[in-house]
Amino acid sequence: MKTALRLLRLGLIGAFATFIIGVIGTGATYLYIAPQLPPIESLKEVRLQVPLRVFTRDGGLIAEFGEKRRSPLALSEIPRPMINAFLAAEDDRFFQHPGVDYHGIVRAALQLIATGEKRQGGSTITMQVARNFFLSSEKTFLRKIKEIFLALKIERELSKEEILELYLNKIYLGSRAYGVGAAAQVYYGVKTGDLSLAQVAMIAGLPKAPSRYNPIADPERATQRRNYVLGRMRSLGHISEEEYQHASNQIDDARSHGLVVEASAAYVAEMVRAEMVARYGEDAYVSGYRVITTLDPVEQKAAVSALRESLLEYDRRQGYRxxxxxxxxxxxxxxxxxxxxxxxxxxxxxxxxxxxxxxxxxxxxxxxxxxxxxxxxxxxxxxxxxxxxxxxxxxxxxxxxxxxxxxxxxxxxxxxxxxxxxSIPEVEGALIAIAPRDGAITALVGGFDFARSKFNRAVQAERQPGSSLKPFIYSAALAEGYTAASIFNDAPVVVDDPALETTWRPENYSGRFYGPTRLREALVNSRNLVSIRVLQSIGVGPAIRHLQKFGLPVDRLPRDLSLALGSATVTPLELATAYTVFANGGYKIEPFFIQRIEDMDGNPLFEADPPIVCEECEARRAATDSQAPQPLPPSAAPEAAAEADQPRLAPRVLDAQNAYLMYTMMRDVIRRGTGRRALALGRSDIAGKTGTTNDQHDAWFSGFNAHRVAIAWVGYDNVRSLGERETGSRAALPIWIRFMERALANTPEAVLEQPPGLISARIDAETGLLARANAPNAVFELFSEGQLPERAPETVTTTQHSDTPQRTPQREVSEQLF
Missing domain, CATH: 2.40.50.140 (Nucleic acid-binding proteins)
Structure with a gap:
């Protein structure tokens, strides 16, 4: 009896000593480990690595950039069956334990004693959160101890719901999917709320071994794991026997689902990606930025379709390769x-x-x-x-x-x-559309397919614009005092220019000469020789200074007469920007493609504030500036503040009369000139100009109305001829027509409003002089006030062919003539 009591006493002493040693050891371990534990406050402000997403202006997804696929969800957005499935599979005592499941740890210890192997075991959801956010996944005792202490610390500072939300958004579920939102999309192409019970269980079975139980890589093993999860849900009372039988007998239909892209705009997506990296560095890929572009989804779809259809049409004309x-x-x-x-x-x-x-x-x-x-x-x-x-x-x-x-x-x-x-076309092309009143790029395609070539021809290809540059030369002539009725001789030109190293004998595309020609008719029919004489008469220097107002790159404008035929180099974006000046009545806008940048939570980080065309605002500002400033009473302060918050106004760079005259001249290009194919649109508000370079290396069409400017270009990357008769009218204009047909569908006509200061008069079609009442070939022409020509004589003799341009003789008038 005494022996038994002595043994009991020794046992109690030993147990107490072990307990004290354990407490001391645990305390010492904590004191050693605690300084190494990260602050839990960072979890409250955790920023999940969410990819960069790019959208159209109405929220349609264009692209996603980032290695990790993640769609963060609030816990309230995650269906209850999904939560129950994860708890059943990973931690059914989650809401009971303090962050560490001692039963699981005991099981892991017994396994170590029995097998002598260190294996992961007893990990709760909280411990997985600790590991995934702060620790490595190496299987060592030290890491496990850190994990336990950190889990206890997390449980003290975060609620169970906060921990579960972090877990369900952070956990890796295979196939680059992080979190349940991304997994639902990657494996089944739906949102979490649209998953079936069987699909929920399949996803919940993935954390244990995402590669081994991947339903795409190994459907059989994944199905076994799914059924295990379903069985656990049944035993815990989350689902009935009937639900279990139905779900476990379903054939899984998991497959790899790409992003549900709602707009094909890879070239714009790449422009956004480069801009975001320039702004935010590598954080752009992981911070969940949302970029809303200026792209109109209808116009973008029309642009892609129009370019591809037309390039394939061109390719068929060249024959099967x-x-x-x-x-x-x-x-x-x-x-x-x-x-x-x-x-x-x-x-x-x-x-x-x-x-x-x-x-x-x-x-x-x-x-x-x-x-x-x-x-x-x-x-x-x-x-x-x-x-x-x-x-x-x-x-x-x-x-x-x-x-x-x-x-x-x-x-x-x-x-x-x-x-x-x-066949995949060897030829390439580009199309860009811009809203002329604020510069928003509404559609952009930089090539046949981004997957074939990432070179963005819409913004990077510097090509000769050919006759597309002529409207700017003619606008310069109007600015120098010429009129649309001014006469220039369409006759042979020989230029002996040392800069060209040879004698230059330019020709019209037809090879013919047409004699004295009015400026309007020369543009309508794209007469090369008249364009050269126009440039000769106004001078290359003044012409370049005029072109600079449109934003055309001065450093790429030649300082010789070849400028008249478009020997400069421009990108489609630069040319489109220049044409907006004609489309908006004379204002210089700044093209842009990013409307807004938001953070992961939808808070705005950037909002575009482009200078806009606003004639009413300009008039109000002019009226205000003309009045002497008066002291404001206190009650007027809010209104004054509101007036100070006026929109940025685009500067006027071309007078309204010049812009409108050029619009009417280019409208005639479509009505009866080289752009006649565009009449198929059945609209009277469109204007434009074809462009073809030497040997048909480049084909262009630049067109617009008051609502939209669009530029189409076709050519080979390794510059070579497009082929006989492959002009701007044949190769590029069909792209523009196809695009505008869809972009302007159900859109009312947007004709530019005629500004004050213009006079319409009947002129003699041959001389450009005011026509007499009985003139058989009289036509109407527009003139700026003070620039009306003289009256034609009673008898007109044969016009002398002179190389000197004839400024239409002018006389002062005080009334409008018809």
Whole structure:
């Protein structure tokens, strides 16, 4: 008995000593570890690594930049079944324990004793938060001890709900998805609220081993893990037996879902990315910035479609270049091998890769991948035949075998319900649209497909504008006192300029000469020789100073007469910006593409404040400036403050009369000149100018109304001819027409308003002088006040061809003539 009592006493003493040593050891460990623990306050202001997102002006997603896919959600936005699934899978006692589940730790310790191996075990959700935010994932005793102390510290300073929200947004769930919001999109293409119970359980099973249980990489193992989670939910009472049976029997449909991009604008997205990195450095990729651009989704879609359709149309005119690749054909089906080849051939410009597997008569069988075949009929092949257009469509001697062979890797374009043979165009192009009253870029396409070439031709390609530059030369002539009725001789010009190192003999595109020509008619018909004489008469220096007002790059404007034919180099953006001066009545705006920048929570960090065209504001300001300042009573102070908060006004750089005259001249370009194809739009408010450079290296169309300016360009990156007759009217204008047809649909006509100070008068079409009452060839022309020409004589003799431009003789008038 005494022995038993002695042993009991020794046992109690030993236990107490062990307890004291444990407490001392724990305290000592805490004192050693505590200084190394990070402050929990940082968790309250934690900034999850959320990618940069770019949107259209109405909130449609354009692009996302950043390595981690994350869509942060408030706990209230996460469905209860999702929360229950994670608790069942990871920590069913989360709301009971203080951050450390001692039962789990005991299990891990027993496993260590039994196996001698260190394995992760007993990790609660709070401990996972501690590890994911502050610690590494290495499996050491020291890290585990830090994790325990840090979890206890987190539990003291954050609520359970705050911890759970951090966890569900931070946890890595495979396939670059961080948090449940991103996982729902990546695996199932939906928001968390739209997930089924089976899908919820699948995602909840991922934290244990995201790679091993990935439903895309290993569906069988992932399904086993999903069913385990469902079983845990059933045993905990979160779901019924019936729900368990239904969910566990479902076939999982997880697959990789890309971003749901609502606007195809990769070139603009890259412009935004570069700008954001310039502003915020590498933080731009992880701070959750939201950039709202100025892009109009309807116009952007129209721009992409118009450019691609027109470049493909041009490419077909050049003839079929053959298969993209030729495979060794053995005549046997090899779908696995074909799939690999097609998977390595990306879709470009919506042109789908396919393999020809059979040719018979006037049709071909093609393989599209994933065990899908299609029939390519003669209507989709005929254009590529060497004799297309020269032989009857029903000529039985023509066959598909003269175009295609089995083993050809080709491209197909979907048109309605049929496929059409296509090729990736070698030619490139660009289109940009700008709102002329504030400079907002509403559409921009920098090439056929960003995936093929990231070079943004809309803002980076410096190309010769050709005749697209002539309106600025003619505007300079108006500024120097010439009128739209001034006569210039369309006759041969020989320029012996040392700067050109040779004698220059420019010609009109037609090769013909037209004699004395009014300025308006010269622009309407794009007469090169008249343009040179205009520049000769006003001088290269004054012309360059005038062009500078439009924002054209002075350092790229040649100081010789070739400037008259557009030998300068400009980007489509620069040319579009210059044309806005004509479209808005004479004001210089600043183009911009970022409307607003917000932080992750939607708080504004930047708001565009461009100078705008506002005639009413300008008039009010002028009226205010003309009045002597008067002292304001105290009650007027708020109004004064409101007036001080006026919008920034774009400066006037061209007088309103000049801008309007140029608008009417370019409107005639479309009505009866080189831009007549645009009449297909059925609008009377549009104006523009074609542009073609020497040997058809570049084709342009620059057009506008008061609502929108759009510039289309076509050319090869490695400068070469577009081909015979591939002018601005044929190669570029169709892009502009297709775009404007959709961009201006259901939009009322926006004709520029005629400013005061202009007079309409009947003139003789040949001489430019005021016409007499019985003149048979009289036309109406607009003149600035004080610039009306003299009356034509009773009998007009044959006009002498002179190289000296004839300023229309003017006389003063006090009334408007008709």
């Amino acid at each position: 053959g298969a993209e690749r030729k495979l060794t054909w053995e005549g046997e089906s090899n779908e696995a091998g074909w799939d690999q080849i097609l998977n390595e051939t990306p879709v470009l410009g919506e042109l789908v890769p396919a393999i020809v597997v059979g040719v018979e008569g006037k049709s071909a069988s093609v393989y599209l991948g994933n065990r899908t075949y299609a029939e390519l009929g003669w209507s989709g092949i005929e254009w590529a035949h060497p004799k297309a257009g020269r032989r009857a469509k029903d000529d039985a001697t023509l066959s598909a075998a003269e175009v295609l062979s089995p083993g050809d890797v080709i491209r197909l374009q979907r048109t309605g319900d049929t496929w059409v043979l296509a």
